[in-house]
Amino acid sequence: MAGMLSLANGDSFKGRWHGGTAPAHGEIVFFTGMTGYEEVLTDPSYKGQIVVFSYPLIGQYGVRAAHVQSDNIQAAGIVVAELYDGPVRKGAQTLAQFAKSADVPVLSGIDTRSLIQAIRESGTMQARMAEASTPPVHLPPATNDFFTGQREESAIATYGEGALHIGLIDFHYKSSILSELLKRECRVSVIPHTLSSEQLDALQLDGLLFSNGPGDPAALAQWFGVYRDWAERYPSFGICLGHQVLASAFGAKTAKLPFGHRGANHPVVNLKTRRVSMSSQNHSYVVEAGSIDATPLTVLYQNVNDGSIEGLCHPELPIMTVQFHPEAAPGPADHLELFSHFLAAALEKKKVKIYA
Numbered sequence: 497m498a499g500m501l502s503l504a505n506g507d508s509f510k511g512r513w514h515g516g517t518a519p520a521h522g523e524i525v526f527f528t529g530m531t532g533y534e535e536v537l538t539d540p541s542y543k544g545q546i547v548v549f550s551y552p553l554i555g556q557y558g559v560r561a562a563h564v565q566s567d568n569i570q571a572a573g574i575v576v577a578e579l580y581d582g583p584v585r586k587g588a589q590t591l592a593q594f595a596k597s598a599d600v601p602v603l604s605g606i607d608t609r610s611l612i613q614a615i616r617e618s619g620t621m622q623a624r625m626a627e628a629s630t631p632p633v634h635l636p637p638a639t640n641d642f643f644t645g646q647r648e649e650s651a652i653a654t655y656g657e658g659a660l661h662i663g664l665i666d667f668h669y670k671s672s673i674l675s676e677l678l679k680r681e682c683r684v685s686v687i688p689h690t691l692s693s694e695q696l697d698a699l700q701l702d703g704l705l706f707s708n709g710p711g712d713p714a715a716l717a718q719w720f721g722v723y724r725d726w727a728e729r730y731p732s733f734g735i736c737l738g739h740q741v742l743a744s745a746f747g748a749k750t751a752k753l754p755f756g757h758r759g760a761n762h763p764v765v766n767l768k769t770r771r772v773s774m775s776s777q778n779h780s781y782v783v784e785a786g787s788i789d790a791t792p793l794t795v796l797y798q799n800v801n802d803g804s805i806e807g808l809c810h811p812e813l814p815i816m817t818v819q820f821h822p823e824a825a826p827g828p829a830d831h832l833e834l835f836s837h838f839l840a841a842a843l844e845k846k847k848v849k850i851y852a
């Protein structure tokens with residue numbers, strides 16, 4: 497069956513429609529890693545986005561439960577050049593089966609190189625995927641605010657039995673962040689981001705990890721004062737949205753990149769050690785460099801390609817944030833050690849400078 501991808505800039509691409517009972521609308525973004533589609537599609541930070549994979553063949557190794565980052569596909573739609581639909585390893589589903597069970601449409605046969613060039617030129621924009629026979633519609637603006645609507649207060653779930661009790665502040669966290677903490681023998685409580693300070697303090701936590709998450713960090717502005725207070729009182733680590741939120745809580749500003757960073761080989765440099773390492777990334781927003789001077793924070797990591805801020809630390813308090821994903825999933829494991837640095841700070845439980 498023929499399918500069509502229509503972009504807000506007027507471009508359209510014809511391909512093969514693999515199901516999905518309804519058209520998908522969303523912001524179109526591209527991911528440049530050669531592997532990792534299982535992790536990408538289930539990463540809640542991709543909520544509502546149409547994801548284009550630059551690697552030309554996707555689905556080769558199926559989908560295994562061990563790799564998924566949440567309980568479902570979070571992306572609104574999947575665009576590939578070629579969808580592998582042959583046999584996969586025992587215990588795995590094919591990507592087509594996985595997408596079908598989540599009712600997420602897949603479009604294949606797309607010239608993803610031209611499509612990605614169009615996104616690079618026009619920036620991330622609204623897009624629609626539909627069966628070719630579906631009449632075109634005006635593309636409504638998609639939401640970038642996943643937090644200010646009605647949100648039910650979820651219960652605090654606790655995992656693991658270790659001596660260190662870490663609060664994972666949940667902005668729609670990736671499961672690999674939780675598993676990195678559990679591997680290091682922590683007890684982890686997943687905390688609704690709307691929790692009151694009294695409830696948080698009652699948990700007697702040793703540290704806070706501010707999670708990744710979808711959309712615009714500015715949607716959380718009403719909580720910034722609360723998060724600053726928490727970060728000043730607990731050893732804190734922020735990842736991606738958590739980094740943006742903590743930076744904002746200390747007075748920094750965020751801006752949207754034209755087409756974001758999404759891939760598994762983004763080089764970052766640690767400005768203290770001058771060490772360059774490869775990072776896994778998935779974000780549209782960045783902390784504006786010019787806004788750091790107004791905060792007590794200092795820049796620890798910088799993106800080698802475009803100079804954007806990749807990480808911050810506090811000169812006196814045990815607070816560290818990274819724009820990239822130290823848990824990888826997918827991508828290089830160069831930054832796993834940052835979890836140990838954070839836990840060392842939580843162990844110390846002293847407000848001392850620990851991030852060298």
Ligand SMILES: NC(=O)CC[C@H](N)C(=O)O
Nearest residue numbers: 708709711736737780781
């Ligand atoms: N992975 C994330 O946490 C993404 C953060 C934010 N939603 C952005 O796009 O910049």
